[in-house]
Amino acid sequence: MHSELRPQDWWRSAVVYQVYPRSFQDSDGDGVGDLPGITSRLDYLAELGIGVLWLSPVYRSPMDDNGYDISDYRDVDPLFGNLADLDTLLAEAHARGIRLVMDLVVNHTSDEHPWFVESRDPRSPKRDWYWWRPAREGADPGAPGAEPTNWESAFSGPAWEYDERSGEYYLHVFSRKQPDLNWENPEVRQAVYDMMRWWVGRGVDGFRMDVINLISKPSGLADGVVPPGRSLAPAFGSVANGPRLHEFLREMNREVGLDRAGLLSVGEMPGSTLALARDVTDPARGELSMVFTFEHVNLDQQPGGDKWALADLPLPVLKGNLATWQRGLAETGWNSLYWDNHDQPRAVSRFGDDSPEHRVASAKTLGTVLHLHKGTPYVYQGEELGMTNMPFTDISQYRDIEALHHYRDAVARGVRPEVVMAALAAKGRDNARTPMQWDATADAGFTTGEPWLPVNPNKDEVNAEAAVADPDSVFHHYRRLAALRRDLPVVVDGGFELLLPADEQVWAFTRTLGDERLLVLANCSSRSASVNPDDVPDLHGAEPLLTTHGDRDGLDLLAWESRVYRWTGAG
Ligand code: TEU
Numbered sequence: 001m002h003s004e005l006r007p008q009d010w011w012r013s014a015v016v017y018q019v020y021p022r023s024f025q026d027s028d029g030d031g032v033g034d035l036p037g038i039t040s041r042l043d044y045l046a047e048l049g050i051g052v053l054w055l056s057p058v059y060r061s062p063m064d065d066n067g068y069d070i071s072d073y074r075d076v077d078p079l080f081g082n083l084a085d086l087d088t089l090l091a092e093a094h095a096r097g098i099r100l101v102m103d104l105v106v107n108h109t110s111d112e113h114p115w116f117v118e119s120r121d122p123r124s125p126k127r128d129w130y131w132w133r134p135a136r137e138g139a140d141p142g143a144p145g146a147e148p149t150n151w152e153s154a155f156s157g158p159a160w161e162y163d164e165r166s167g168e169y170y171l172h173v174f175s176r177k178q179p180d181l182n183w184e185n186p187e188v189r190q191a192v193y194d195m196m197r198w199w200v201g202r203g204v205d206g207f208r209m210d211v212i213n214l215i216s217k218p219s220g221l222a223d224g225v226v227p228p229g230r231s232l233a234p235a236f237g238s239v240a241n242g243p244r245l246h247e248f249l250r251e252m253n254r255e256v257g258l259d260r261a262g263l264l265s266v267g268e269m270p271g272s273t274l275a276l277a278r279d280v281t282d283p284a285r286g287e288l289s290m291v292f293t294f295e296h297v298n299l300d301q302q303p304g305g306d307k308w309a310l311a312d313l314p315l316p317v318l319k320g321n322l323a324t325w326q327r328g329l330a331e332t333g334w335n336s337l338y339w340d341n342h343d344q345p346r347a348v349s350r351f352g353d354d355s356p357e358h359r360v361a362s363a364k365t366l367g368t369v370l371h372l373h374k375g376t377p378y379v380y381q382g383e384e385l386g387m388t389n390m391p392f393t394d395i396s397q398y399r400d401i402e403a404l405h406h407y408r409d410a411v412a413r414g415v416r417p418e419v420v421m422a423a424l425a426a427k428g429r430d431n432a433r434t435p436m437q438w439d440a441t442a443d444a445g446f447t448t449g450e451p452w453l454p455v456n457p458n459k460d461e462v463n464a465e466a467a468v469a470d471p472d473s474v475f476h477h478y479r480r481l482a483a484l485r486r487d488l489p490v491v492v493d494g495g496f497e498l499l500l501p502a503d504e505q506v507w508a509f510t511r512t513l514g515d516e517r518l519l520v521l522a523n524c525s526s527r528s529a530s531v532n533p534d535d536v537p538d539l540h541g542a543e544p545l546l547t548t549h550g551d552r553d554g555l556d557l558l559a560w561e562s563r564v565y566r567w568t569g570a571g
Pocket of ligand 1 (some may be wrong): 210270343
């Protein structure tokens, strides 16, 4: 065991693997992935060497946002199976030494959740469980622009929905089928904690908490600043990181026993700062194990918060951002490390080079860089195969509510359809949601039916069967990275130092723990690069631990070549 690792902090040395159930493995031929399908692939995950499986939502849901709109927190949607299937998955995962983390979506429910159905009645005791507000002062309820504030939902259009019955509006930061819960009401909080305890009792090992930094809203709901050329202000800017966030997180931790039971808790926090993340993950405060920052995945957009306004991302900016977080959480707190997830484009297409020539090397090198930072790495399904973005050509191919609404609204505002399509191709969430590519058969081994979203045409080259059979594949590289984390305390606890911060091609850093040191040299470009010997430690006495291009030495790096060197005190 590592000296600095407390047993309850087991998640510091684990790799987490995210499964998006809809797209992982179908077992019954309906074209949608399900729980028995996931269970049938556990041996594959065990071979990869992951320690934790994070399951995106499988709860009962009308599926307006693919399960992030929950109508029953204590049941499994029939599309994915039933509670017995979930218990089987949990037992089979545990039997292989894999822990299970559930997605927890409690900033909002579905509008079909019984709590909200009751809340629609103005006299119901649950009225105050959601954010009901009258029309803006002096405005006609229901008339255009009469919404209580000028907020825009994350999925386009006003963040307020008018309800004829009471003449009032309810708040939905996401779709109108995702009304925001009112965490100011103590009954709401107790209902959530009770549900969480129920899942802990069932044996789950932690929670990934959806937009958890939105649960505390500012006390007065006020208009936000409207960006140029727009008519509404992003709701996010006005409702994130409210005054009672820490209080609610501490209360949740205490009431559910997150720390007591040694559970992993990771809070998704768009718009959080480093200072906030440090407080939230300070073990002494008893809030969360770690948070997902959005800073590094927002660097390739223009300033202003519009994810569709694309911008170039120079390497020094990207590595500088990760280094800032490494330094900021070096003494207190803990980082999570991720390149992609079900909301982000594919890592190799975005940060690497997905051309046939460089796909494999760039996917490996991105893995090396990420996994050897300090923090808990997250692998999104298919990332370990170097799966790429999907070549969508027409808006009719998209299924994601965010993409469809954005297209409709942007085109109506006068943005040229080609421009909208280019932004969707780069950033659309469906890129990550195409079926997992298991083999080269017709639907990539994902389903025997019609897949809910088409399989990427590159499944003949990019698939798990081929990758597992090839010792030089991205899969085996990721397997080696997970093994390094298990075997070497320096990967878990070593101090981080960024070298060559201004180099446009090479990402270089060291990790140091006592006498033990690692050096990562990674060419993050599709051209060869070279490193000045004065800028990096002398490689004499270093043992190459993991490389992308075999045993090459010297300081010239081929396109997307990376090497990890190790010094031990003895050497
Ligand atoms: O995402 C919240 C979030 O801030 C984004 O990543 C979101 O996808 C946004 O549209 C990006 O442009 C979480 C979930 O991960 C996401 O799948 C859900 O749609 C959302 O919350 C609502 O539950």
